[in-house]
Amino acid sequence: MMKILEKNMVKISLLIIAVVGFSVLFLTYNTYGNLEFALSFRGKKFIAFILVGVATTFATITFQTITNNHFLTPSILGFDSLYILIQTLLFFFFGIQVSSVLHHTIPLFLLNVFLMVVLSGFLYFFLLKKGNRELYLLLMVGMILGTLFSSISTFLQVILDPNEYDKLQGKLFASFSNIDISLIGIGFILSCLAIIYLWLSAPTLDVLHLGRDQATSLGVNVRNFQIKLLLVVSLLVALSTALAGPVTFLGFIVVNLTYQWMGTYKHRYLFVAGSLISVLLLVSGQFFVEQVFKWNTTMSVVIEFVGGVYFVGKILHERKRAH
Structure with a gap:
Protein backbone atom coordinates (compact mmCIF):
# COMPACT_ATOMS: atom_id res chain seq x y z
CA MET A 1 0.00 0.00 0.00
CA MET A 2 2.83 2.38 0.87
CA LYS A 3 4.63 1.60 -2.37
CA ILE A 4 1.51 2.35 -4.41
CA LEU A 5 1.07 5.65 -2.56
CA GLU A 6 4.72 6.60 -3.15
CA LYS A 7 4.45 5.60 -6.82
CA ASN A 8 1.37 7.77 -7.31
CA MET A 9 3.01 10.72 -5.56
CA VAL A 10 6.08 10.38 -7.78
CA LYS A 11 3.90 10.42 -10.92
CA ILE A 12 2.01 13.47 -9.71
CA SER A 13 5.28 15.21 -8.80
CA LEU A 14 6.62 14.61 -12.32
CA LEU A 15 3.47 16.14 -13.75
CA ILE A 16 3.82 19.19 -11.49
CA ILE A 17 7.42 19.71 -12.65
CA ALA A 18 6.34 19.42 -16.31
CA VAL A 19 3.44 21.86 -15.83
CA VAL A 20 5.62 24.41 -14.06
CA GLY A 21 8.34 24.11 -16.71
CA PHE A 22 6.03 24.59 -19.69
CA SER A 23 4.10 27.33 -17.89
CA VAL A 24 7.30 29.34 -17.41
CA LEU A 25 8.24 28.74 -21.06
CA PHE A 26 4.80 29.75 -22.29
CA LEU A 27 4.70 32.93 -20.21
CA THR A 28 8.29 34.14 -20.77
CA TYR A 29 9.55 32.78 -24.13
CA ASN A 30 10.01 35.30 -26.96
CA THR A 31 8.85 38.33 -24.97
CA TYR A 32 11.30 40.57 -26.90
CA GLY A 33 12.15 42.57 -23.81
CA ASN A 34 8.54 43.39 -22.97
CA LEU A 35 7.86 40.83 -20.26
CA GLU A 36 5.10 42.80 -18.54
CA PHE A 37 2.99 43.07 -21.71
CA ALA A 38 3.59 39.41 -22.57
CA LEU A 39 2.54 38.31 -19.09
CA SER A 40 -0.66 40.35 -19.23
CA PHE A 41 -1.51 38.99 -22.70
CA ARG A 42 -0.52 35.37 -22.14
CA GLY A 43 -1.64 35.34 -18.52
CA LYS A 44 -5.29 35.56 -19.60
CA LYS A 45 -4.83 32.48 -21.76
CA PHE A 46 -3.02 30.69 -18.95
CA ILE A 47 -5.85 31.32 -16.48
CA ALA A 48 -8.33 30.07 -19.08
CA PHE A 49 -6.24 26.92 -19.58
CA ILE A 50 -6.38 26.19 -15.85
CA LEU A 51 -10.12 26.85 -15.49
CA VAL A 52 -11.18 24.92 -18.59
CA GLY A 53 -8.67 22.11 -18.06
CA VAL A 54 -9.57 21.44 -14.43
CA ALA A 55 -13.34 21.77 -15.00
CA THR A 56 -13.25 19.46 -18.02
CA THR A 57 -11.16 16.87 -16.17
CA PHE A 58 -13.37 16.70 -13.08
CA ALA A 59 -16.52 16.59 -15.21
CA THR A 60 -15.30 13.86 -17.58
CA ILE A 61 -13.85 11.58 -14.90
CA THR A 62 -17.09 11.81 -12.92
CA PHE A 63 -19.25 11.25 -16.00
CA GLN A 64 -17.29 8.18 -17.04
CA THR A 65 -17.65 6.75 -13.53
CA ILE A 66 -21.42 7.30 -13.68
CA THR A 67 -21.75 5.67 -17.11
CA ASN A 68 -18.99 3.09 -16.48
CA ASN A 69 -17.64 3.80 -19.96
CA HIS A 70 -14.30 5.36 -20.88
CA PHE A 71 -15.45 6.32 -24.38
CA LEU A 72 -18.22 8.68 -23.28
CA THR A 73 -17.84 12.35 -22.38
CA PRO A 74 -20.44 14.88 -21.14
CA SER A 75 -20.64 16.37 -24.64
CA ILE A 76 -22.82 13.37 -25.59
CA LEU A 77 -25.65 15.10 -23.67
CA GLY A 78 -25.72 17.85 -26.30
CA PHE A 79 -24.01 20.71 -24.43
CA ASP A 80 -21.92 21.73 -27.42
CA SER A 81 -24.95 21.81 -29.69
CA LEU A 82 -26.96 23.79 -27.13
CA TYR A 83 -24.17 26.36 -26.85
CA ILE A 84 -24.05 26.72 -30.64
CA LEU A 85 -27.84 27.07 -30.76
CA ILE A 86 -27.81 29.86 -28.14
CA GLN A 87 -25.15 31.80 -30.05
CA THR A 88 -27.00 31.29 -33.34
CA LEU A 89 -30.30 32.50 -31.85
CA LEU A 90 -28.51 35.54 -30.45
CA PHE A 91 -27.20 36.52 -33.88
CA PHE A 92 -30.46 35.58 -35.62
CA PHE A 93 -32.73 37.74 -33.45
CA PHE A 94 -30.40 40.57 -32.42
CA GLY A 95 -27.88 40.89 -35.26
CA ILE A 96 -24.15 41.63 -35.20
CA GLN A 97 -24.10 44.86 -33.20
CA VAL A 98 -26.29 43.81 -30.28
CA SER A 99 -24.93 40.25 -30.10
CA SER A 100 -21.32 41.49 -30.14
CA VAL A 101 -22.07 43.77 -27.20
CA LEU A 102 -23.89 41.04 -25.28
CA HIS A 103 -21.52 38.20 -26.11
CA HIS A 104 -18.97 38.89 -23.38
CA THR A 105 -21.29 40.13 -20.65
CA ILE A 106 -21.87 38.37 -17.35
CA PRO A 107 -25.68 38.10 -17.87
CA LEU A 108 -25.22 36.25 -21.16
CA PHE A 109 -22.54 34.04 -19.62
CA LEU A 110 -24.88 33.15 -16.76
CA LEU A 111 -27.73 32.61 -19.23
CA ASN A 112 -25.64 30.09 -21.16
CA VAL A 113 -24.75 28.25 -17.96
CA PHE A 114 -28.32 28.43 -16.61
CA LEU A 115 -29.94 27.03 -19.76
CA MET A 116 -27.48 24.14 -19.98
CA VAL A 117 -27.88 23.16 -16.33
CA VAL A 118 -31.69 23.53 -16.33
CA LEU A 119 -32.11 21.43 -19.47
CA SER A 120 -29.85 18.69 -18.16
CA GLY A 121 -31.53 18.79 -14.73
CA PHE A 122 -34.92 18.40 -16.40
CA LEU A 123 -33.69 15.31 -18.23
CA TYR A 124 -32.10 13.77 -15.14
CA PHE A 125 -35.13 14.08 -12.88
CA PHE A 126 -37.54 12.62 -15.44
CA LEU A 127 -35.34 9.91 -16.97
CA LEU A 128 -33.31 8.56 -14.03
CA LYS A 129 -36.16 6.91 -12.17
CA LYS A 130 -35.40 3.25 -11.67
CA GLY A 131 -32.05 1.92 -12.71
CA ASN A 132 -29.27 1.59 -15.20
CA ARG A 133 -31.57 1.33 -18.21
CA GLU A 134 -32.74 4.88 -17.62
CA LEU A 135 -29.11 6.02 -17.73
CA TYR A 136 -28.76 4.65 -21.25
CA LEU A 137 -32.10 6.24 -22.16
CA LEU A 138 -30.72 9.55 -20.86
CA LEU A 139 -27.66 9.22 -23.09
CA MET A 140 -29.82 8.44 -26.15
CA VAL A 141 -32.13 11.40 -25.45
CA GLY A 142 -29.06 13.62 -25.02
CA MET A 143 -27.73 12.52 -28.41
CA ILE A 144 -31.13 13.11 -30.05
CA LEU A 145 -31.43 16.58 -28.50
CA GLY A 146 -27.88 17.37 -29.62
CA THR A 147 -28.84 16.45 -33.18
CA LEU A 148 -32.03 18.52 -32.91
CA PHE A 149 -30.16 21.59 -31.63
CA SER A 150 -27.55 21.18 -34.35
CA SER A 151 -30.22 20.93 -37.06
CA ILE A 152 -32.02 24.05 -35.82
CA SER A 153 -28.69 25.92 -35.67
CA THR A 154 -27.81 24.88 -39.22
CA PHE A 155 -31.22 25.97 -40.53
CA LEU A 156 -30.97 29.38 -38.87
CA GLN A 157 -27.38 29.85 -40.06
CA VAL A 158 -28.43 29.19 -43.66
CA ILE A 159 -30.88 32.10 -43.63
CA LEU A 160 -28.57 34.48 -41.76
CA ASP A 161 -27.06 37.51 -43.44
CA PRO A 162 -23.62 36.51 -44.83
CA ASN A 163 -21.87 39.11 -42.66
CA GLU A 164 -23.64 37.89 -39.55
CA TYR A 165 -22.88 34.27 -40.47
CA ASP A 166 -19.20 35.07 -40.88
CA LYS A 167 -19.11 36.81 -37.52
CA LEU A 168 -21.00 33.93 -35.88
CA GLN A 169 -18.50 31.34 -37.08
CA GLY A 170 -15.78 33.08 -35.12
CA LYS A 171 -17.84 32.62 -31.94
CA LEU A 172 -18.52 28.90 -32.46
CA PHE A 173 -14.92 27.70 -32.29
CA ALA A 174 -13.22 27.28 -28.93
CA SER A 175 -10.85 30.18 -28.31
CA PHE A 176 -8.58 30.86 -25.36
CA SER A 177 -7.47 34.20 -26.79
CA ASN A 178 -10.77 36.06 -26.72
CA ILE A 179 -11.97 35.17 -23.23
CA ASP A 180 -13.40 38.16 -21.38
CA ILE A 181 -11.34 38.61 -18.22
CA SER A 182 -14.46 39.88 -16.39
CA LEU A 183 -15.96 36.39 -16.65
CA ILE A 184 -12.98 34.69 -15.02
CA GLY A 185 -13.97 35.66 -11.47
CA ILE A 186 -17.50 34.29 -11.51
CA GLY A 187 -16.37 31.27 -13.52
CA PHE A 188 -13.69 30.55 -10.92
CA HIS A 209 -16.99 2.67 -9.70
CA LEU A 210 -17.45 -0.90 -8.39
CA GLY A 211 -20.90 -1.00 -9.99
CA ARG A 212 -24.46 0.01 -9.20
CA ASP A 213 -25.36 -3.17 -7.29
CA GLN A 214 -22.21 -3.11 -5.17
CA ALA A 215 -22.66 0.57 -4.38
CA THR A 216 -26.29 0.00 -3.37
CA SER A 217 -25.31 -2.90 -1.10
CA LEU A 218 -22.72 -0.63 0.56
CA GLY A 219 -25.38 1.95 1.42
CA VAL A 220 -25.17 4.42 -1.47
CA ASN A 221 -28.44 5.89 -2.73
CA VAL A 222 -27.31 5.52 -6.33
CA ARG A 223 -30.14 7.35 -8.10
CA ASN A 224 -29.99 10.48 -5.93
CA PHE A 225 -26.19 10.45 -6.00
CA GLN A 226 -26.17 10.15 -9.80
CA ILE A 227 -28.56 13.08 -10.20
CA LYS A 228 -26.42 15.28 -7.95
CA LEU A 229 -23.26 14.27 -9.81
CA LEU A 230 -24.82 14.89 -13.22
CA LEU A 231 -25.99 18.35 -12.17
CA VAL A 232 -22.48 19.22 -10.99
CA VAL A 233 -20.99 17.78 -14.20
CA SER A 234 -23.48 19.87 -16.21
CA LEU A 235 -22.41 23.01 -14.33
CA LEU A 236 -18.69 22.37 -14.99
CA VAL A 237 -19.24 21.60 -18.68
CA ALA A 238 -21.51 24.62 -19.07
CA LEU A 239 -18.92 26.87 -17.44
CA SER A 240 -16.02 25.67 -19.58
CA THR A 241 -18.12 25.82 -22.77
CA ALA A 242 -19.50 29.29 -22.03
CA LEU A 243 -15.99 30.55 -21.22
CA ALA A 244 -13.99 29.19 -24.14
CA GLY A 245 -16.43 27.48 -26.48
CA PRO A 246 -16.92 23.76 -27.22
CA VAL A 247 -13.84 21.52 -27.04
CA THR A 248 -15.31 18.07 -27.63
CA PHE A 249 -12.29 15.78 -27.37
CA LEU A 250 -10.27 17.48 -24.62
CA GLY A 251 -11.87 15.52 -21.79
CA PHE A 252 -11.63 12.23 -23.67
CA ILE A 253 -7.91 12.65 -24.37
CA VAL A 254 -7.02 13.83 -20.87
CA VAL A 255 -9.00 11.27 -18.89
CA ASN A 256 -7.85 8.26 -20.89
CA LEU A 257 -4.23 9.41 -20.62
CA THR A 258 -4.79 9.85 -16.87
CA TYR A 259 -6.05 6.29 -16.44
CA GLN A 260 -3.04 4.95 -18.35
CA TRP A 261 -0.54 7.13 -16.48
CA MET A 262 -1.84 6.59 -12.96
CA GLY A 263 -3.05 2.98 -13.17
CA THR A 264 -5.52 3.52 -10.31
CA TYR A 265 -9.22 4.18 -9.87
CA LYS A 266 -8.89 6.32 -6.75
CA HIS A 267 -10.72 9.44 -7.82
CA ARG A 268 -8.69 11.96 -5.84
CA TYR A 269 -5.49 10.79 -7.54
CA LEU A 270 -7.28 10.85 -10.90
CA PHE A 271 -8.66 14.35 -10.31
CA VAL A 272 -5.25 15.78 -9.43
CA ALA A 273 -3.30 13.95 -12.14
CA GLY A 274 -5.97 14.59 -14.79
CA SER A 275 -6.07 18.32 -14.02
CA LEU A 276 -2.29 18.52 -14.31
CA ILE A 277 -2.27 16.57 -17.58
CA SER A 278 -5.03 18.79 -18.97
CA VAL A 279 -3.20 22.01 -18.12
CA LEU A 280 0.06 20.50 -19.42
CA LEU A 281 -1.49 19.56 -22.77
CA LEU A 282 -3.14 22.96 -23.21
CA VAL A 283 -0.10 25.02 -22.19
CA SER A 284 2.49 22.93 -24.04
CA GLY A 285 0.22 22.64 -27.09
CA GLN A 286 -0.30 26.39 -27.23
CA PHE A 287 3.45 26.93 -26.80
CA PHE A 288 4.32 24.64 -29.70
CA VAL A 289 1.55 26.02 -31.94
CA GLU A 290 2.50 29.66 -31.30
CA GLN A 291 6.24 29.69 -30.67
CA VAL A 292 7.78 26.55 -32.21
CA PHE A 293 5.78 25.64 -35.31
CA LYS A 294 4.17 29.11 -35.69
CA TRP A 295 1.01 27.61 -37.12
CA ASN A 296 -1.75 29.96 -38.16
CA THR A 297 -4.45 27.98 -36.37
CA THR A 298 -6.14 27.77 -32.99
CA MET A 299 -5.44 25.28 -30.24
CA SER A 300 -8.99 23.92 -30.45
CA VAL A 301 -8.46 22.75 -34.04
CA VAL A 302 -5.37 20.80 -32.99
CA ILE A 303 -7.22 19.26 -30.02
CA GLU A 304 -10.15 18.15 -32.19
CA PHE A 305 -7.83 16.61 -34.81
CA VAL A 306 -5.63 14.78 -32.30
CA GLY A 307 -8.67 13.75 -30.25
CA GLY A 308 -10.45 12.31 -33.28
CA VAL A 309 -7.39 10.26 -34.26
CA TYR A 310 -6.91 9.09 -30.66
CA PHE A 311 -10.60 8.15 -30.37
CA VAL A 312 -10.51 6.01 -33.53
CA GLY A 313 -7.21 4.45 -32.46
CA LYS A 314 -8.59 3.53 -29.04
CA ILE A 315 -11.68 1.94 -30.57
CA LEU A 316 -9.52 -0.18 -32.90
CA HIS A 317 -7.24 -1.13 -29.98
CA GLU A 318 -10.16 -2.20 -27.78
CA ARG A 319 -11.71 -4.15 -30.65
CA LYS A 320 -8.43 -5.98 -31.32
CA ARG A 321 -8.00 -6.74 -27.60
CA ALA A 322 -11.58 -8.08 -27.38
CA HIS A 323 -10.84 -10.58 -30.14
Whole structure:
Protein backbone atom coordinates (compact mmCIF):
# COMPACT_ATOMS: atom_id res chain seq x y z
CA MET A 1 0.00 0.00 0.00
CA MET A 2 2.83 2.38 0.87
CA LYS A 3 4.63 1.60 -2.37
CA ILE A 4 1.51 2.35 -4.41
CA LEU A 5 1.07 5.65 -2.56
CA GLU A 6 4.72 6.60 -3.15
CA LYS A 7 4.45 5.60 -6.82
CA ASN A 8 1.37 7.77 -7.31
CA MET A 9 3.01 10.72 -5.56
CA VAL A 10 6.08 10.38 -7.78
CA LYS A 11 3.90 10.42 -10.92
CA ILE A 12 2.01 13.47 -9.71
CA SER A 13 5.28 15.21 -8.80
CA LEU A 14 6.62 14.61 -12.32
CA LEU A 15 3.47 16.14 -13.75
CA ILE A 16 3.82 19.19 -11.49
CA ILE A 17 7.42 19.71 -12.65
CA ALA A 18 6.34 19.42 -16.31
CA VAL A 19 3.44 21.86 -15.83
CA VAL A 20 5.62 24.41 -14.06
CA GLY A 21 8.34 24.11 -16.71
CA PHE A 22 6.03 24.59 -19.69
CA SER A 23 4.10 27.33 -17.89
CA VAL A 24 7.30 29.34 -17.41
CA LEU A 25 8.24 28.74 -21.06
CA PHE A 26 4.80 29.75 -22.29
CA LEU A 27 4.70 32.93 -20.21
CA THR A 28 8.29 34.14 -20.77
CA TYR A 29 9.55 32.78 -24.13
CA ASN A 30 10.01 35.30 -26.96
CA THR A 31 8.85 38.33 -24.97
CA TYR A 32 11.30 40.57 -26.90
CA GLY A 33 12.15 42.57 -23.81
CA ASN A 34 8.54 43.39 -22.97
CA LEU A 35 7.86 40.83 -20.26
CA GLU A 36 5.10 42.80 -18.54
CA PHE A 37 2.99 43.07 -21.71
CA ALA A 38 3.59 39.41 -22.57
CA LEU A 39 2.54 38.31 -19.09
CA SER A 40 -0.66 40.35 -19.23
CA PHE A 41 -1.51 38.99 -22.70
CA ARG A 42 -0.52 35.37 -22.14
CA GLY A 43 -1.64 35.34 -18.52
CA LYS A 44 -5.29 35.56 -19.60
CA LYS A 45 -4.83 32.48 -21.76
CA PHE A 46 -3.02 30.69 -18.95
CA ILE A 47 -5.85 31.32 -16.48
CA ALA A 48 -8.33 30.07 -19.08
CA PHE A 49 -6.24 26.92 -19.58
CA ILE A 50 -6.38 26.19 -15.85
CA LEU A 51 -10.12 26.85 -15.49
CA VAL A 52 -11.18 24.92 -18.59
CA GLY A 53 -8.67 22.11 -18.06
CA VAL A 54 -9.57 21.44 -14.43
CA ALA A 55 -13.34 21.77 -15.00
CA THR A 56 -13.25 19.46 -18.02
CA THR A 57 -11.16 16.87 -16.17
CA PHE A 58 -13.37 16.70 -13.08
CA ALA A 59 -16.52 16.59 -15.21
CA THR A 60 -15.30 13.86 -17.58
CA ILE A 61 -13.85 11.58 -14.90
CA THR A 62 -17.09 11.81 -12.92
CA PHE A 63 -19.25 11.25 -16.00
CA GLN A 64 -17.29 8.18 -17.04
CA THR A 65 -17.65 6.75 -13.53
CA ILE A 66 -21.42 7.30 -13.68
CA THR A 67 -21.75 5.67 -17.11
CA ASN A 68 -18.99 3.09 -16.48
CA ASN A 69 -17.64 3.80 -19.96
CA HIS A 70 -14.30 5.36 -20.88
CA PHE A 71 -15.45 6.32 -24.38
CA LEU A 72 -18.22 8.68 -23.28
CA THR A 73 -17.84 12.35 -22.38
CA PRO A 74 -20.44 14.88 -21.14
CA SER A 75 -20.64 16.37 -24.64
CA ILE A 76 -22.82 13.37 -25.59
CA LEU A 77 -25.65 15.10 -23.67
CA GLY A 78 -25.72 17.85 -26.30
CA PHE A 79 -24.01 20.71 -24.43
CA ASP A 80 -21.92 21.73 -27.42
CA SER A 81 -24.95 21.81 -29.69
CA LEU A 82 -26.96 23.79 -27.13
CA TYR A 83 -24.17 26.36 -26.85
CA ILE A 84 -24.05 26.72 -30.64
CA LEU A 85 -27.84 27.07 -30.76
CA ILE A 86 -27.81 29.86 -28.14
CA GLN A 87 -25.15 31.80 -30.05
CA THR A 88 -27.00 31.29 -33.34
CA LEU A 89 -30.30 32.50 -31.85
CA LEU A 90 -28.51 35.54 -30.45
CA PHE A 91 -27.20 36.52 -33.88
CA PHE A 92 -30.46 35.58 -35.62
CA PHE A 93 -32.73 37.74 -33.45
CA PHE A 94 -30.40 40.57 -32.42
CA GLY A 95 -27.88 40.89 -35.26
CA ILE A 96 -24.15 41.63 -35.20
CA GLN A 97 -24.10 44.86 -33.20
CA VAL A 98 -26.29 43.81 -30.28
CA SER A 99 -24.93 40.25 -30.10
CA SER A 100 -21.32 41.49 -30.14
CA VAL A 101 -22.07 43.77 -27.20
CA LEU A 102 -23.89 41.04 -25.28
CA HIS A 103 -21.52 38.20 -26.11
CA HIS A 104 -18.97 38.89 -23.38
CA THR A 105 -21.29 40.13 -20.65
CA ILE A 106 -21.87 38.37 -17.35
CA PRO A 107 -25.68 38.10 -17.87
CA LEU A 108 -25.22 36.25 -21.16
CA PHE A 109 -22.54 34.04 -19.62
CA LEU A 110 -24.88 33.15 -16.76
CA LEU A 111 -27.73 32.61 -19.23
CA ASN A 112 -25.64 30.09 -21.16
CA VAL A 113 -24.75 28.25 -17.96
CA PHE A 114 -28.32 28.43 -16.61
CA LEU A 115 -29.94 27.03 -19.76
CA MET A 116 -27.48 24.14 -19.98
CA VAL A 117 -27.88 23.16 -16.33
CA VAL A 118 -31.69 23.53 -16.33
CA LEU A 119 -32.11 21.43 -19.47
CA SER A 120 -29.85 18.69 -18.16
CA GLY A 121 -31.53 18.79 -14.73
CA PHE A 122 -34.92 18.40 -16.40
CA LEU A 123 -33.69 15.31 -18.23
CA TYR A 124 -32.10 13.77 -15.14
CA PHE A 125 -35.13 14.08 -12.88
CA PHE A 126 -37.54 12.62 -15.44
CA LEU A 127 -35.34 9.91 -16.97
CA LEU A 128 -33.31 8.56 -14.03
CA LYS A 129 -36.16 6.91 -12.17
CA LYS A 130 -35.40 3.25 -11.67
CA GLY A 131 -32.05 1.92 -12.71
CA ASN A 132 -29.27 1.59 -15.20
CA ARG A 133 -31.57 1.33 -18.21
CA GLU A 134 -32.74 4.88 -17.62
CA LEU A 135 -29.11 6.02 -17.73
CA TYR A 136 -28.76 4.65 -21.25
CA LEU A 137 -32.10 6.24 -22.16
CA LEU A 138 -30.72 9.55 -20.86
CA LEU A 139 -27.66 9.22 -23.09
CA MET A 140 -29.82 8.44 -26.15
CA VAL A 141 -32.13 11.40 -25.45
CA GLY A 142 -29.06 13.62 -25.02
CA MET A 143 -27.73 12.52 -28.41
CA ILE A 144 -31.13 13.11 -30.05
CA LEU A 145 -31.43 16.58 -28.50
CA GLY A 146 -27.88 17.37 -29.62
CA THR A 147 -28.84 16.45 -33.18
CA LEU A 148 -32.03 18.52 -32.91
CA PHE A 149 -30.16 21.59 -31.63
CA SER A 150 -27.55 21.18 -34.35
CA SER A 151 -30.22 20.93 -37.06
CA ILE A 152 -32.02 24.05 -35.82
CA SER A 153 -28.69 25.92 -35.67
CA THR A 154 -27.81 24.88 -39.22
CA PHE A 155 -31.22 25.97 -40.53
CA LEU A 156 -30.97 29.38 -38.87
CA GLN A 157 -27.38 29.85 -40.06
CA VAL A 158 -28.43 29.19 -43.66
CA ILE A 159 -30.88 32.10 -43.63
CA LEU A 160 -28.57 34.48 -41.76
CA ASP A 161 -27.06 37.51 -43.44
CA PRO A 162 -23.62 36.51 -44.83
CA ASN A 163 -21.87 39.11 -42.66
CA GLU A 164 -23.64 37.89 -39.55
CA TYR A 165 -22.88 34.27 -40.47
CA ASP A 166 -19.20 35.07 -40.88
CA LYS A 167 -19.11 36.81 -37.52
CA LEU A 168 -21.00 33.93 -35.88
CA GLN A 169 -18.50 31.34 -37.08
CA GLY A 170 -15.78 33.08 -35.12
CA LYS A 171 -17.84 32.62 -31.94
CA LEU A 172 -18.52 28.90 -32.46
CA PHE A 173 -14.92 27.70 -32.29
CA ALA A 174 -13.22 27.28 -28.93
CA SER A 175 -10.85 30.18 -28.31
CA PHE A 176 -8.58 30.86 -25.36
CA SER A 177 -7.47 34.20 -26.79
CA ASN A 178 -10.77 36.06 -26.72
CA ILE A 179 -11.97 35.17 -23.23
CA ASP A 180 -13.40 38.16 -21.38
CA ILE A 181 -11.34 38.61 -18.22
CA SER A 182 -14.46 39.88 -16.39
CA LEU A 183 -15.96 36.39 -16.65
CA ILE A 184 -12.98 34.69 -15.02
CA GLY A 185 -13.97 35.66 -11.47
CA ILE A 186 -17.50 34.29 -11.51
CA GLY A 187 -16.37 31.27 -13.52
CA PHE A 188 -13.69 30.55 -10.92
CA ILE A 189 -16.15 30.79 -8.01
CA LEU A 190 -18.75 28.50 -9.58
CA SER A 191 -16.09 26.02 -10.71
CA CYS A 192 -14.56 25.89 -7.22
CA LEU A 193 -17.94 25.10 -5.64
CA ALA A 194 -18.50 22.22 -8.07
CA ILE A 195 -14.93 20.92 -7.76
CA ILE A 196 -15.06 20.98 -3.95
CA TYR A 197 -18.27 18.93 -4.03
CA LEU A 198 -16.72 16.33 -6.33
CA TRP A 199 -13.54 16.22 -4.24
CA LEU A 200 -15.55 15.55 -1.07
CA SER A 201 -17.61 12.94 -2.96
CA ALA A 202 -14.50 11.10 -4.21
CA PRO A 203 -14.73 8.19 -1.68
CA THR A 204 -18.35 7.55 -2.73
CA LEU A 205 -17.30 7.78 -6.39
CA ASP A 206 -14.72 5.07 -5.66
CA VAL A 207 -17.57 2.89 -4.40
CA LEU A 208 -19.79 3.75 -7.38
CA HIS A 209 -16.99 2.67 -9.70
CA LEU A 210 -17.45 -0.90 -8.39
CA GLY A 211 -20.90 -1.00 -9.99
CA ARG A 212 -24.46 0.01 -9.20
CA ASP A 213 -25.36 -3.17 -7.29
CA GLN A 214 -22.21 -3.11 -5.17
CA ALA A 215 -22.66 0.57 -4.38
CA THR A 216 -26.29 0.00 -3.37
CA SER A 217 -25.31 -2.90 -1.10
CA LEU A 218 -22.72 -0.63 0.56
CA GLY A 219 -25.38 1.95 1.42
CA VAL A 220 -25.17 4.42 -1.47
CA ASN A 221 -28.44 5.89 -2.73
CA VAL A 222 -27.31 5.52 -6.33
CA ARG A 223 -30.14 7.35 -8.10
CA ASN A 224 -29.99 10.48 -5.93
CA PHE A 225 -26.19 10.45 -6.00
CA GLN A 226 -26.17 10.15 -9.80
CA ILE A 227 -28.56 13.08 -10.20
CA LYS A 228 -26.42 15.28 -7.95
CA LEU A 229 -23.26 14.27 -9.81
CA LEU A 230 -24.82 14.89 -13.22
CA LEU A 231 -25.99 18.35 -12.17
CA VAL A 232 -22.48 19.22 -10.99
CA VAL A 233 -20.99 17.78 -14.20
CA SER A 234 -23.48 19.87 -16.21
CA LEU A 235 -22.41 23.01 -14.33
CA LEU A 236 -18.69 22.37 -14.99
CA VAL A 237 -19.24 21.60 -18.68
CA ALA A 238 -21.51 24.62 -19.07
CA LEU A 239 -18.92 26.87 -17.44
CA SER A 240 -16.02 25.67 -19.58
CA THR A 241 -18.12 25.82 -22.77
CA ALA A 242 -19.50 29.29 -22.03
CA LEU A 243 -15.99 30.55 -21.22
CA ALA A 244 -13.99 29.19 -24.14
CA GLY A 245 -16.43 27.48 -26.48
CA PRO A 246 -16.92 23.76 -27.22
CA VAL A 247 -13.84 21.52 -27.04
CA THR A 248 -15.31 18.07 -27.63
CA PHE A 249 -12.29 15.78 -27.37
CA LEU A 250 -10.27 17.48 -24.62
CA GLY A 251 -11.87 15.52 -21.79
CA PHE A 252 -11.63 12.23 -23.67
CA ILE A 253 -7.91 12.65 -24.37
CA VAL A 254 -7.02 13.83 -20.87
CA VAL A 255 -9.00 11.27 -18.89
CA ASN A 256 -7.85 8.26 -20.89
CA LEU A 257 -4.23 9.41 -20.62
CA THR A 258 -4.79 9.85 -16.87
CA TYR A 259 -6.05 6.29 -16.44
CA GLN A 260 -3.04 4.95 -18.35
CA TRP A 261 -0.54 7.13 -16.48
CA MET A 262 -1.84 6.59 -12.96
CA GLY A 263 -3.05 2.98 -13.17
CA THR A 264 -5.52 3.52 -10.31
CA TYR A 265 -9.22 4.18 -9.87
CA LYS A 266 -8.89 6.32 -6.75
CA HIS A 267 -10.72 9.44 -7.82
CA ARG A 268 -8.69 11.96 -5.84
CA TYR A 269 -5.49 10.79 -7.54
CA LEU A 270 -7.28 10.85 -10.90
CA PHE A 271 -8.66 14.35 -10.31
CA VAL A 272 -5.25 15.78 -9.43
CA ALA A 273 -3.30 13.95 -12.14
CA GLY A 274 -5.97 14.59 -14.79
CA SER A 275 -6.07 18.32 -14.02
CA LEU A 276 -2.29 18.52 -14.31
CA ILE A 277 -2.27 16.57 -17.58
CA SER A 278 -5.03 18.79 -18.97
CA VAL A 279 -3.20 22.01 -18.12
CA LEU A 280 0.06 20.50 -19.42
CA LEU A 281 -1.49 19.56 -22.77
CA LEU A 282 -3.14 22.96 -23.21
CA VAL A 283 -0.10 25.02 -22.19
CA SER A 284 2.49 22.93 -24.04
CA GLY A 285 0.22 22.64 -27.09
CA GLN A 286 -0.30 26.39 -27.23
CA PHE A 287 3.45 26.93 -26.80
CA PHE A 288 4.32 24.64 -29.70
CA VAL A 289 1.55 26.02 -31.94
CA GLU A 290 2.50 29.66 -31.30
CA GLN A 291 6.24 29.69 -30.67
CA VAL A 292 7.78 26.55 -32.21
CA PHE A 293 5.78 25.64 -35.31
CA LYS A 294 4.17 29.11 -35.69
CA TRP A 295 1.01 27.61 -37.12
CA ASN A 296 -1.75 29.96 -38.16
CA THR A 297 -4.45 27.98 -36.37
CA THR A 298 -6.14 27.77 -32.99
CA MET A 299 -5.44 25.28 -30.24
CA SER A 300 -8.99 23.92 -30.45
CA VAL A 301 -8.46 22.75 -34.04
CA VAL A 302 -5.37 20.80 -32.99
CA ILE A 303 -7.22 19.26 -30.02
CA GLU A 304 -10.15 18.15 -32.19
CA PHE A 305 -7.83 16.61 -34.81
CA VAL A 306 -5.63 14.78 -32.30
CA GLY A 307 -8.67 13.75 -30.25
CA GLY A 308 -10.45 12.31 -33.28
CA VAL A 309 -7.39 10.26 -34.26
CA TYR A 310 -6.91 9.09 -30.66
CA PHE A 311 -10.60 8.15 -30.37
CA VAL A 312 -10.51 6.01 -33.53
CA GLY A 313 -7.21 4.45 -32.46
CA LYS A 314 -8.59 3.53 -29.04
CA ILE A 315 -11.68 1.94 -30.57
CA LEU A 316 -9.52 -0.18 -32.90
CA HIS A 317 -7.24 -1.13 -29.98
CA GLU A 318 -10.16 -2.20 -27.78
CA ARG A 319 -11.71 -4.15 -30.65
CA LYS A 320 -8.43 -5.98 -31.32
CA ARG A 321 -8.00 -6.74 -27.60
CA ALA A 322 -11.58 -8.08 -27.38
CA HIS A 323 -10.84 -10.58 -30.14
